[in-house]
Amino acid sequence: MNIIDIIGPVMIGPSSSHTAGAVRLGLLAAGILGSSPVKAEIYLHGSFAETHKGHGTDMALLAGLMGWLPDDARIPEADKFAKEAGLDYSFDKVDLGSLTHPNTAMFKLTAADGSKCEIIGASVGGGQVLVNSIDGFPVELTGKLPAILTVHEDRKGIIALVTSTLASAGVNVATMRVFRSNKGGLASMVIECDEDVPQGIINLIAALQQIHSVRFIASVA
Amino acid sequence: MKKDKLSLNSWISEAEASGKSMQEFLIEYNAKELECSKEELLAKMESMLVVIKESIDFGLTGVRSHSGLTGGAAKRLLEASEQKQFNNILGDKAKDAMVYAMAVAEANAAMGRIVAAPTAGASGVLPGVFFALKKHYNLSDQVLAEGLVVAGGIGLVIADRASLAGATGGCQAECGSAAAMAAGAAVAMLGGNPAQIGHAVSIVFKNVLGLVCDPVAGLVEVPCIKRNGSCALQALAAAELALAGIESFIPADEAIDAMKSVGDSLPCALKETAGGGMATTPTALAWAKTYFAK
Numbered sequence: 360m361n362i363i364d365i366i367g368p369v370m371i372g373p374s375s376s377h378t379a380g381a382v383r384l385g386l387l388a389a390g391i392l393g394s395s396p397v398k399a400e401i402y403l404h405g406s407f408a409e410t411h412k413g414h415g416t417d418m419a420l421l422a423g424l425m426g427w428l429p430d431d432a433r434i435p436e437a438d439k440f441a442k443e444a445g446l447d448y449s450f451d452k453v454d455l456g457s458l459t460h461p462n463t464a465m466f467k468l469t470a471a472d473g474s475k476c477e478i479i480g481a482s483v484g485g486g487q488v489l490v491n492s493i494d495g496f497p498v499e500l501t502g503k504l505p506a507i508l509t510v511h512e513d514r515k516g517i518i519a520l521v522t523s524t525l526a527s528a529g530v531n532v533a534t535m536r537v538f539r540s541n542k543g544g545l546a547s548m549v550i551e552c553d554e555d556v557p558q559g560i561i562n563l564i565a566a567l568q569q570i571h572s573v574r575f576i577a578s579v580a
Numbered sequence: 581m582k583k584d585k586l587s588l589n590s591w592i593s594e595a596e597a598s599g600k601s602m603q604e605f606l607i608e609y610n611a612k613e614l615e616c617s618k619e620e621l622l623a624k625m626e627s628m629l630v631v632i633k634e635s636i637d638f639g640l641t642g643v644r645s646h647s648g649l650t651g652g653a654a655k656r657l658l659e660a661s662e663q664k665q666f667n668n669i670l671g672d673k674a675k676d677a678m679v680y681a682m683a684v685a686e687a688n689a690a691m692g693r694i695v696a697a698p699t700a701g702a703s704g705v706l707p708g709v710f711f712a713l714k715k716h717y718n719l720s721d722q723v724l725a726e727g728l729v730v731a732g733g734i735g736l737v738i739a740d741r742a743s744l745a746g747a748t749g750g751c752q753a754e755c756g757s758a759a760a761m762a763a764g765a766a767v768a769m770l771g772g773n774p775a776q777i778g779h780a781v782s783i784v785f786k787n788v789l790g791l792v793c794d795p796v797a798g799l800v801e802v803p804c805i806k807r808n809g810s811c812a813l814q815a816l817a818a819a820e821l822a823l824a825g826i827e828s829f830i831p832a833d834e835a836i837d838a839m840k841s842v843g844d845s846l847p848c849a850l851k852e853t854a855g856g857g858m859a860t861t862p863t864a865l866a867w868a869k870t871y872f873a874k
Contacts, residue, residue, distance in 0.1 A: 360736065360739055360740070361610070361613050361614055361736075362610045362613070362614070362626065362729065362735075362736060363614065364623075364731065364733035364739075365697065365698050365731075365732045365735035365736055365739065365744075365761075366625065366628055366695065366697045366698075366728050366729075366731065366732040366735070367695055367696060367697060368695075368696055369628070369693060369694070369695050369696075370694065370696050370700060371691055371692070371693055371694075371799070372688030372689060372690070372691055372692055372693075372694050372700050372703070373645070373688045373689045373690075373691065373700055373701075373799070373800040374685065374700055374701070374800050375696055375699055375700045376747075378691070379700070380720075381697070396621070401709065406798060407736060408870060410797065410798045410799060412646065412647070412874070413645070413646060413647040413649075413797065413798075413799040413871070414799065414800070415646060415691050415744075418691075429812075430693055432693055435646075435691040484745055484747060485699070486696075486744060493748075521674075525637065531767050574833070
């Protein structure tokens, strides 16, 4: 934490968690999809479901999905801009259980090329966010650093292959988490990096035999 | 190795030992932390002052919140104060501090653009104190920018030793901390020495200790907007005492630690969950019921 975190950020009110954090959650969700969606089904849980109107959480999530930053003065009218841009969106309430963070949103997103992604994430306070599920895989993604997300087969050496490919491009691994459904089954890695990962390196990782998919997720402001 | 907590008392000692003002000491410290020049740091602070001024002006247009619960109080106080029969109990400096503090808090509630210093919910306190002093002491933007660095330094210590979030420590941690930051900055901007800044911080926490976070319907409106106004007054009162040479018996670090300890012992119902305090009064519950039914 530094003085800019204390005297700032500049944001549209009224709430760092329900407004600024919601913008960042939308931004991160669009980053995971790989582009601004053309269709967004958004489900709000807990406090997000109850107080989203008063806090402009719905506007903030749409703003983030359209790639706007938390200090964008258009946020209070994000729905109008979304309609003009042809974004087909909907909001519904959902109960994701009592163990789920109260400021949680679930996104079912469709990109212009037809690709789909389901993302669950929370605004965890002070504008910070945590995405904890992507297409059913448990992850922990904060958006503070650029990251890559893999879906791969749980085989010996695959982690070393991926990290050595990153190292060969001069990319330093900051944090790393590995999840798997069952031994030898499908697994997933979230690797947060200190540098952006060039597309060429993403392609190299994608070409590895055990990798089913890999995506680069840019950090969010 | 366990990392030592930041210490306002250590900074005060270091500044005094090297013969520096708190502004000089904290500008050097924070420029080093950010790996930027002192000029860049102050330019960043001046850019924040521009946004703060815009948020005051937006609030003073009499904006109302999207929920319809609040709005127009800052404009009303300003207009009332321009009438002949206005009961100016506090004096103009304190009145203006309340006007500006509530203007920003109302701008925030109306989805205006604000500087979350230290948080969105407590974003009115620093603007109230800074722009009232600017008006009445004719302070330059440079002095205000340096004051923001002092406020930010105090906030860093509070964030490290306790918390700035109402959800963690109650309103004492949010509007209360904003008041402590503003009080220390006010002392600095009016020429007080580092020790006096520490006393001002400690005095504020004595007076806001235990303040709960109890937002009606969970919205950053009632009682948050008036709390921003009253915490601006707490800051001015503490600064006035400290500048008069009155000392606080409890050192600043220990006062901050006491605030954390009180925050830890506050029940969850009084930490931003709308589970107690003003949020569960019959009037609040009745309004919330209608609002949630919409």
